[in-house]
Amino acid sequence: MICSASACLPNWRSLTLLFCLGLMLVTENLSAAPPRRPQQPQQQLPDLKSPADKLRFLEMIRMSFPATRAGRSVTFTSEDLDRDLERYVARGTSTPFADLIDDETFIRRATLDATGLVPSANQVKKFVADPNPKKRAALVDQLVESDAFARKWARYWREVVFYESTANRNMVNPQAFEDYLYKEFKQGTSWDRIVGELMSATPQRQRDKKPQDNGWQQDNGPNNFILACENKPELIASNTARIFMGISIGCAECHDHPFDNWKREQFHELAAFFSSGKYYMTDQYDPSKKEEMKPKFILGEMPPPNLKPDQRRVAGAAYLIYNPDNYWFARAYVNRMWSELVGDGFYSVDSLGPDKDVVHVLTVNRIAATFRYAGFDVRWLFRVLMNSRTYQRGIATLEQPEDLFTAVRPTRLRPYEVADNVERLTGDLGGVRGSIESTFDANPSVPQADLEGSIQQALLMMNNGSIHSKLKNSSLRKDLDKLKRNDELITEAFLGILARRPTPPEITRYEYFINGASDRSEAIEDLMWVLVNSAEFVTKR
Amino acid sequence: MVNNNLLHVTLNRHGMLTRRELLQIAGGGFAGMMGGSILRTLGLNAAEMKQEGRSCIMVFLTGAPSQMETWDPKPGTANGGPTKGIQTKIAGVQFAEYWPKLAAMTNDVSVIRSLAGKEAAHERGQFHLRTGHRMGPTKFPHFGSVVAQRLGDPDADIPNFVSVGNTLSSGFLGVKVAPFVISKAGELPANVSSGVGAKRFERRLTALGQQDAEFASQGASAISLEHQELYLRAAKMMTSSRLKAFTLDGESDKTQESYGKNSFGAGCLVARRLVETGVPFIEVQRGGWDMHQNLWQNMPRTAGEVDQGVSALLADLKSRGLLEKTVVLVLGEFGRTPKINQRTPEVGRDHWARNFNMLLAGGGIKGGVCVGKTSADGQEIEDRKVEVDDLFATMCECLKIDASEEMITPEGRPVRTVEEGLAIDELLS
Numbered sequence: 013m014i015c016s017a018s019a020c021l022p023n024w025r026s027l028t029l030l031f032c033l034g035l036m037l038v039t040e041n042l043s044a045a046p047p048r049r050p051q052q053p054q055q056q057l058p059d060l061k062s063p064a065d066k067l068r069f070l071e072m073i074r075m076s077f078p079a080t081r082a083g084r085s086v087t088f089t090s091e092d093l094d095r096d097l098e099r100y101v102a103r104g105t106s107t108p109f110a111d112l113i114d115d116e117t118f119i120r121r122a123t124l125d126a127t128g129l130v131p132s133a134n135q136v137k138k139f140v141a142d143p144n145p146k147k148r149a150a151l152v153d154q155l156v157e158s159d160a161f162a163r164k165w166a167r168y169w170r171e172v173v174f175y176e177s178t179a180n181r182n183m184v185n186p187q188a189f190e191d192y193l194y195k196e197f198k199q200g201t202s203w204d205r206i207v208g209e210l211m212s213a214t215p216q217r218q219r220d221k222k223p224q225d226n227g228w229q230q231d232n233g234p235n236n237f238i239l240a241c242e243n244k245p246e247l248i249a250s251n252t253a254r255i256f257m258g259i260s261i262g263c264a265e266c267h268d269h270p271f272d273n274w275k276r277e278q279f280h281e282l283a284a285f286f287s288s289g290k291y292y293m294t295d296q297y298d299p300s301k302k303e304e305m306k307p308k309f310i311l312g313e314m315p316p317p318n319l320k321p322d323q324r325r326v327a328g329a330a331y332l333i334y335n336p337d338n339y340w341f342a343r344a345y346v347n348r349m350w351s352e353l354v355g356d357g358f359y360s361v362d363s364l365g366p367d368k369d370v371v372h373v374l375t376v377n378r379i380a381a382t383f384r385y386a387g388f389d390v391r392w393l394f395r396v397l398m399n400s401r402t403y404q405r406g407i408a409t410l411e412q413p414e415d416l417f418t419a420v421r422p423t424r425l426r427p428y429e430v431a432d433n434v435e436r437l438t439g440d441l442g443g444v445r446g447s448i449e450s451t452f453d454a455n456p457s458v459p460q461a462d463l464e465g466s467i468q469q470a471l472l473m474m475n476n477g478s479i480h481s482k483l484k485n486s487s488l489r490k491d492l493d494k495l496k497r498n499d500e501l502i503t504e505a506f507l508g509i510l511a512r513r514p515t516p517p518e519i520t521r522y523e524y525f526i527n528g529a530s531d532r533s534e535a536i537e538d539l540m541w542v543l544v545n546s547a548e549f550v551t552k553r
Numbered sequence: 554m555v556n557n558n559l560l561h562v563t564l565n566r567h568g569m570l571t572r573r574e575l576l577q578i579a580g581g582g583f584a585g586m587m588g589g590s591i592l593r594t595l596g597l598n599a600a601e602m603k604q605e606g607r608s609c610i611m612v613f614l615t616g617a618p619s620q621m622e623t624w625d626p627k628p629g630t631a632n633g634g635p636t637k638g639i640q641t642k643i644a645g646v647q648f649a650e651y652w653p654k655l656a657a658m659t660n661d662v663s664v665i666r667s668l669a670g671k672e673a674a675h676e677r678g679q680f681h682l683r684t685g686h687r688m689g690p691t692k693f694p695h696f697g698s699v700v701a702q703r704l705g706d707p708d709a710d711i712p713n714f715v716s717v718g719n720t721l722s723s724g725f726l727g728v729k730v731a732p733f734v735i736s737k738a739g740e741l742p743a744n745v746s747s748g749v750g751a752k753r754f755e756r757r758l759t760a761l762g763q764q765d766a767e768f769a770s771q772g773a774s775a776i777s778l779e780h781q782e783l784y785l786r787a788a789k790m791m792t793s794s795r796l797k798a799f800t801l802d803g804e805s806d807k808t809q810e811s812y813g814k815n816s817f818g819a820g821c822l823v824a825r826r827l828v829e830t831g832v833p834f835i836e837v838q839r840g841g842w843d844m845h846q847n848l849w850q851n852m853p854r855t856a857g858e859v860d861q862g863v864s865a866l867l868a869d870l871k872s873r874g875l876l877e878k879t880v881v882l883v884l885g886e887f888g889r890t891p892k893i894n895q896r897t898p899e900v901g902r903d904h905w906a907r908n909f910n911m912l913l914a915g916g917g918i919k920g921g922v923c924v925g926k927t928s929a930d931g932q933e934i935e936d937r938k939v940e941v942d943d944l945f946a947t948m949c950e951c952l953k954i955d956a957s958e959e960m961i962t963p964e965g966r967p968v969r970t971v972e973e974g975l976a977i978d979e980l981l982s
Contacts, residue, residue, distance in 0.1 A: 110772070265674065299894045299903050407772035411963070422773040447743070462692065464728055465779055467712065470787035471744040480748070518767070525760055538753065542760045547780035548768045 060322045063234070066212040067205070069326055070333075074204065077334045088382040090400035097375050097402055101417050110406035110419035115140045117406075117553065118148055120511040121420075122398055124552045125353050126152070127160035128167070128429045130436060133507035152398045156391045159198060165390070166193035167428060168352070171456045172255055177240040182223040184239045185230040192233020203345055203388040204333045207256055210237040211329035214288075214322050238286075245283035245291060253282070253310070254457075256332060258344035260363040261310075281308035285328035288321045311337055340364075342388070343380035349393055350376075353403060355421025355460050355552075356410065362457040371413055407553050410461075423460040423552045427452040430550050437509065437544070438482035447472065452550070473545050483540055492536050498523045501536065509543040607878045607916060607952045608828045609700055610835050612821070612863055613720075614885035616842030617678065619902050620910040620931070621891060622649045622852050625666045627931050632891040635849060646923045651856035654864035655912065660921050661867060661876070662914045663980055667925020667934045670887045670906035670941060675843070678886030678906065683721050683836075685945035685971055691962050694730070696945065697834035698723035699970060701730040703954045704833040710793035712786070715827055716836040717820040725963050728779050729786075732836065738820040739801045745791050758788055798830040799823060808869070813861040821862040825869050828879050833952075837862075842885055845894065848901035859883070867914055880916025880951040885909070891931030908934045911944075917951040919982040942974025950976040 060066050098109070113121065119139045123131045131139075144150065155161060170190040177184070196206050215235035221227040228243075229235050241247035246265050253261040264279035276296065284291035284307040295301035307324060308314050309331035319327060333341055344361070351357035358376040359369050370376060379393070386392040397403050408419035425433060431448040435441055441448070451472050454463050473479070483489060488508040495501040502522045506514040514522070522539060529535035543549060626649040627633035638647030641659040648656040648664075655662060672678040677688045686693040697714040701723075705713025712733035714723075723731040735742060747754045762781060769777035790796065801809060804822060812818035820837040827835050839862075841855045863883055870876040888909025889902035908927050914920060926936040949956035949971060956976075959967040 294894075294903070297907075299890045299892050409772065409775040419772065422776055424776070461775075464722060464731060465776075465783050466728075466731065467733055467783055467787045467790065468742070468744075470780075470783045471742065471791070474784070474787065475744040475747050475791070477748060521763065522760075525756075529756075534753070538757050538760070541757050542764055545757075545761050545784070546764045546768065547773065547777045548764070551768075551773060551776055553768075553771075553773060 057319075057323060059320060060212075060326050063209065063213065066322070066326050066329075067209060070205070070208040070212065070329060073330050073334050074208075078336050086382060086385040088378070088385075088396065090396050093375075093379065093396060094401045096378065097372060097417055100372050100375060101414075104414035105412070105418065107412075107415045107418045109401075110408055112401060112404045113406055115147075116512045118404060119151065121552060122148075122151060122155060124425070124429070125398065126155035126164065126394065127158060128164035128426070128432060129160060130433050130511050132436075133504065133511070136507060136511050148404070149399050152395060156394045156398075161391075161394075162194045162197035165197050166190045168426070168456060169193055171426070172348075173237055173240050173251075175455050175457065176251075177242075179240050179242045180223070183228045183230060183242065184236055185233075186236065186240075188231050188233040189236035189240075190233075192236075195233075197390060200389070200391065203390050204341075205388075207341075208329045208333055209234045211252065211256075211332060212322075212325045213238050214325055215239055215243065245286040246279075248286040249279060249283035252328075252332065254362045256344055257310075257338075257340035258347055258359070258362055258364045259310075259340060277305070278308075278310065280305045282310060285309070285315075285324050309335075311335065339377065339380060342384045343376060345388075346376060346380045346383055346393060350379075350397065351459065352423075353394075353397055354417065355423045356416050357459065360459050371416055421460060424454065424463050424465075425452075425550050425552060426456065427454060433549065434479060434544070437486050437488055438479055439486065441478060441482065444476060444478045447476070469550075470545075473550075474541075479544075480541070483544065484537060489536070489540065492540075493533070498526050501526070502539070505536075505539055505543060509540065510546070510548055605878075605953070606831055606833070607704060607880075608833050608835070608875075609697070609916065609948065609952060610821075610824045610828065610837065610866070610879060610881045611683075611697065612859070612881065612883040613679075613683070613836055613838045614842050614859065614883065615675075615679065615838050615840040616844075617675065617885040617887045617889060617904065617909075618842040618856075619844065619848065619852075619889035620666070620908065620927075621889070621902070622651060622848065622856065623910060624648050624652065624664045624912060625910045625927055625931070626650075627891070627929065630929060630931075632893065632930050632932070634893055636852075643921050643923050649856070651852055652860045654860045658864055658867060658914075661871065662912055662920055663918055663922040663924065664910060664912055665924040665939050665944070665977070665980075666908075666910045666927055667937050668884075668888075668909050668911055668939050668941070668944065669934060670909060673887055673904040673906040675886055680721060681941055682884060682886050684724070685941060686968075691964075691966075691968070692722075692724035693968075694724035694726040694960075695721040695732060695836075696948065697732055697836055698726045698730040699960075700834040700952060700954065702726055703958075704952065705730070706831075709831075710789040711795045711798070711830070711832065712790070713832060714834045714836075715832055716838075717823065718836070718838040718840075720836050720838075726960070728782055735799065735823075738816060738823040738837075739799075741796060741799055742790075745796060747791060751792075754788075758784065795830045798826040798832070801826075811861075811869075812865040813858055815858055815862075817858045818862045818865070821866040822869075825866055825873075825875070828870070828875055829873065844889070844901045845903055846896045846901045847899045848893075850899055863912075870915060876915040878916055880918055880948065881914045882911065882948070883913075884911035907932075913947075913980060917982055918947075918980050922980055924977055924979060939977060940974055942971055943977055944974075945971045946974040946976045947980060950981060 058065060058069065060069055116136055119131050119136055123129055139147065139151065167190055170186055170193065173189065174186050193206070213235045215229040215232070215238055218227050218229065228239055230239050238248060241251050250261060250265065253259040261274050261279055264274040264276050268275050277293070280291070280293040284305045291305050292302040293305045295303070306314070306317070307328070309328065313331045313335060315324060315327040332338065347357045347359060348361045351361050358371050358373070364370070367373065383393055402417055403420065405419050407422040410416055410419060410421055427449040430452045431445045434448060435445065451468050492501055492505055495504060499519050502514050502519050506512060506518070525539065526532065526535040529538065621627055621633060622636050626636050626638045626647055628636060628638040637650040639650050639653060639656050641648050641656040643659050646664070670678060670681065671687060672681050680688040683695050684693040685696055697716070701713035707729070714730060714732045716732040716734050717738045718736065719734055720732050761784065765777045765781045801819065801822060809822065812822045817837070817839045824835040824837050839855070839859050841851065844851055863881070867876065867881060870879055887904060887906040890905045893900050894903050924937055925934060925939055927933065928935050946956045954970065956969070956971040958970050960970060961967055
């Protein structure tokens, strides 16, 4: 399907020219295996009505994408990453790099990052005792291949897409979206293919059905990005830029961007890709005046005129993902994952202004480029990063931008991770799970350094009757009740709740605490209360 | 840690200690015995003791109400649409027909018709009108957090800033003055009872303090210190006698009816109770104003609730002698296009920040004043343009807060409370 000649029809040519910047593409039969040599070009662009046709078409473009083609020979290891970044970081600060973490800390951090779960006491003990010198790499491999990995990131992206969505509940199916992403992550589907499917979806209102009965085709998972944007061109445009490119362009809907170069026209030209008919921009001052806007992507890419809506969507997806000059797409993914894992991003994940806001731009660009070369393999980034020194450093509260990446920032668990962590101890909490999630609610696109706790969180963790009565009857509690020696009791409580052994001073302190209580059973309950309420319990360290 | 259980004071039917009772207790030597701390423990902030306690209630109409259907109608013009005007007590000033109760109260209420915004997107406009600053890289605090910091007792046992509904955060001022958000007005906040005795609870808290301090020393200082601060405040709150202000206990049916038996009305009533108990800043919200479509279909109910709730609030504050030290603001994030759009199924108005309007009352605001004038077609400010900065300077004046006081951002940059702008003299009594 890759055509080196340009003897194609104008329509076809201009589209593919822009899709691939010079690489010519033709198609004969979408269902056929890609031939090696150019065939007679078809006269017409396929109408790309079905999702399968769209994906096949995007797949052809993908195969001609220079980065994925060249990528087979490019390598980039954790060591390359560390060397690169350490050099740049050391230039800007005299703050020493934090020491590498011990095995106990590593297994909790890595398990939380890859799966959102806290390891059990036994997992911690076993990992610490394992003599294999490469056990960290082996654990990373095991974690990123697990189903829990797919679930964690499906849930994360569900939150990202739906957190700011105001779509009517009857129009969307967030669970179907999560389940779709789960399936794709589990299969190892690459990021470009997933986003291609989300972007090119054209869910249609089914007039014969009520909205909530799949009337928007929302039960088909990949339709839900577009539906979360209420199928409105303006919202699709601003969320595409925000989520998949990390660029804040939304306020250009109404006026030229106050800080950046984005012009109001540019925003509406982007929105025009997502309209089902002609797209009009309303005059800023007089809403009765309207001007038709032709689709034009952010770097000025223009599809041929008169594309049908489905074709236009596919063109939009291709410009987003497979334009070699659009480095934002790969970098936005890298930066989001990096922010989740290291606690700070190279820039705020969804509000990038001018590129000068990016710290260590050479490093992040290099990782992003290599992510492309790796065929946008979702797990590749986790393997490289989690095996690096950069990831395995101790925690510190970093305040100066030049100190970034000398240590890892301790971060708040996501609301559902807090709930999982509590339920790990209490068992199913029923409706209280929802209270935990809403009380610990946090926008997944806000930098961790900017998140704040609340008094309500403290009240919930201290006093919720259901949580504490279930803790009282938990299996951990029963195990602790059996231990006669206080040091063993304290050790098991720490391992069970905080996934680490207590330090010697902690043992001393809690022995004193237990001995000072009038009732041993009450003391155990209080010890568990303290650990469950500690900042550490709800923090990734 | 705090333990106020030793204090059992008689509360009035509203669940609050009256000033007279306080003076009786104080006069009886109780306060002399305990020093100033008893007053603190009872949660009466220092400012209130000096009878200067000023408060602010911000009624935020999220979604941005149309000025033409609120307090700057243009009946009989093409842009005015079908909205009729009704006479207020201010000569030559009409409100839109949906606001009869507030129109009748304009001896106490003033209106600004020439507010000029700079943001026509909701998030940015709300940021501007809640902080007095434009959205950018600096995390400016909600104005309520500024007020909580300047006027609130730092040791207060309930938060100095309460918001009914989600709002902006305290930004760089931190969790001490963060809004305490309640989702439903009229109920005690959830999980305020510990279920164990005071002594045991204190033992737990002490151990937790040590645990968090250790985590702080291991590199998690920001998270741990904040955590400790929040637990301290939560623990104080649990034993506060002022918690009852969050409920409607003791409010007669008649009172509740007067506010309107809906969540907005309950929010206004709780706001009054919180003011009464010394909370310096309360935000109450009514959404649903983003009327791009169906504007005239939705306006009567939406405006009706706000007209009823706010007028009852003002009357209630006034009858209790609280209005003179409580400034009440009713505003949204911007206005709406004077020209009516052509959307389906029914028309509405789009975003418009060039001129919009708001109401002010109480707390040193002179009633019966109409500031500014817009043109007959509603598209231009013809007289007395008011910048958002001027509005915040006015609020500072009412609350006796120094608008020029500098706050230091985390980057070390000093920023004035209100960057520039002058208080609107004609509104100040």
